[in-house]
Amino acid sequence: MDIAEVAKQTGVAASTLRYYEKKGLIRSVGRDGLRRRFSPGVVDQLALIALGQAAGLSLDEVRTMLSPDGEPNIDRELLSAKADEIDTLIKRLRAVSNGLRHAAACPAPSHAECPSFQKLLKAAALGMFDAHATPARNAPRRSRP
Amino acid sequence: MDIAEVAKQTGVAASTLRYYEKKGLIRSVGRDGLRRRFSPGVVDQLALIALGQAAGLSLDEVRTMLSPDGEPNIDRELLSAKADEIDTLIKRLRAVSNGLRHAAACPAPSHAECPSFQKLLKAAALGMFDAHATPARNAPRRSRP
DNA sequence: CCTTGACTTGAAGTTGACTTCAACTTTTAG
């Protein structure tokens, strides 16, 4: 596949693909003249990268955890620590989701005045500052409006 | 509470607190001389902000959805849309978590060579590019190393 | 009174993740 094809299939901009390649997140398999050629597997890889980002990993973290040639440094403790982090994030997100849903349905004029909304979200937020459950970092802005 | 106290309790830097105030995410209740005074409620607010960020909301989005004086623009459709987004994010994150956990336990030398890891994550990634399930935006880096 | 330390400000700097640009090379259609 050439770069445009990958871009079209995944929605990831060509510039981003080149950027990812430079960063070592994906690899092109040879050139067709000047042009990069990608194996179709790169589509899955990109999905995984997007997932990692959604989970709050930086591109560097994604690389070390999902690298296709990550022989040396696959730190298993780090992996399960990250999994734990993601799990607590999931719990909080569920509460946020519930909170938002309630807010959407709730007849109170302002969320600030709706005690059950407050309770839901405060419950979600509890412990947010205690043990540092590291939050997300950066994530992309897919699509071209 | 003065700014240092809030910072200590929440781990949010004083500079960040001033930044948030400028952006309209939090409010100080008067001054003690020059110095801002915050009501203790700001601690909960900050937790909610952190949560919103973890859920992939930008600070501007957080403000419009959780504003303490959000009288006018509480768009209920937007709220449940966001909740839906968060729910699909949760599903994917669960898969990522499982994937990481498996990777941590799996004896394969490289994750790239472990078919069940690949399967788990590919399942999580499926549909990542189809309907645009908008991913996260930006998030903070708490603490001062 | 005067220094010290915690706060104030606006402006400028940083970081991660991209995007855009200028200049150039290939491929492709006419």
Place this chain on the structure above:
DNA sequence: CTAAAAGTTGAAGTCAACTTCAAGTCAAGG
């Protein structure tokens, strides 16, 4: 053959979310 379309590069620009800096204010202690 030639011109447009699509790819290439490195360098520079953008954006959100902060942080750092210079310069100033104020309360308290010696």
